[in-house]
Amino acid sequence: MTEEVLLHGCLHNDPLAQKELYQRYSHKMLSVCYRFAHNREDAEDMLQEGFIKVFSQIHTFRFQGAFEGWIRRIMVHTCINHLKRNKKFNESVDIIHASGVQTREESIPSIVQAKQVIECIRMLPIGYRTVLNLYALEGYSHKEIAAVLDIEESTSRSQYTRARQMLEEILIRKKILQKPHDKVSLLAAFGR
Incomplete structure (x- = not known):
């Protein structure tokens, strides 16, 4: 059809x-x-x-x-x-955990399958995960995210930055990200 x-x-x-x-x-x-x-x-x-x-x-x-x-x-x-x-977006976010992560260029090895990365994204607190999904995967701007989620644009930006940092830490901990010199942009991996 x-x-x-x-x-x-x-x-x-x-x-x-x-x-x-x-x-x-x-x-x-x-x-x-x-x-x-x-x-x-x-x-x-x-x-x-x-x-x-x-x-x-x-x-x-x-x-x-x-x-x-x-x-x-x-x-x-x-x-x-x-x-x-269901008020799940308003669940608390572990900022202490995220603030301890050193800022690095977002990256994953090119051999990692998207499914593995999605599973790691699902480990993020709901606020981080939602902003990361909207920005990196769905292509929304921070201004659009702020409007949709009823938050400040600066909140969207900081949630995204913290989500990236926490995701990188998860990828390293799970040994998905191993070699700093073997980096590929996370956004490029998702077509953005």
Whole structure:
């Protein structure tokens, strides 16, 4: 089924088209949700809530830009709203731990698979993880992050800096990052 036929079917509440759309995009979108979630159950809840929004708002898609990107934006906003609603974004952040990390150029060996890095990102406190995901992986600016999360832009910047530092420490501790001279930009590894 072509994307156009799929969209037309979903606009007319065709259950087969809706099922196809879900099957086509749910795996990728679960990965997006998983990066924000505390656990798999939360990620699955976010995914279901996100797809309800996709189906109820599909009439707003204007065929400008990629449909997958449109779905992804809905998923990201659903995740953020889920975290806010459950007050998980406001959980305390271990600043003492992060402040002890020396500032270094963000890096990972080029041989590291994205899955390993994502698992390390999930070890970050929720505030750090959310800002890192939005900035480094979703491409939001600090100004956009501040608006979405209802925080100051400077808070977004400091959370991102601390997240990078803590992530590097985790990567070193897990022996994923081993050789300082074998560095590759973390942002480049995620396409940003």
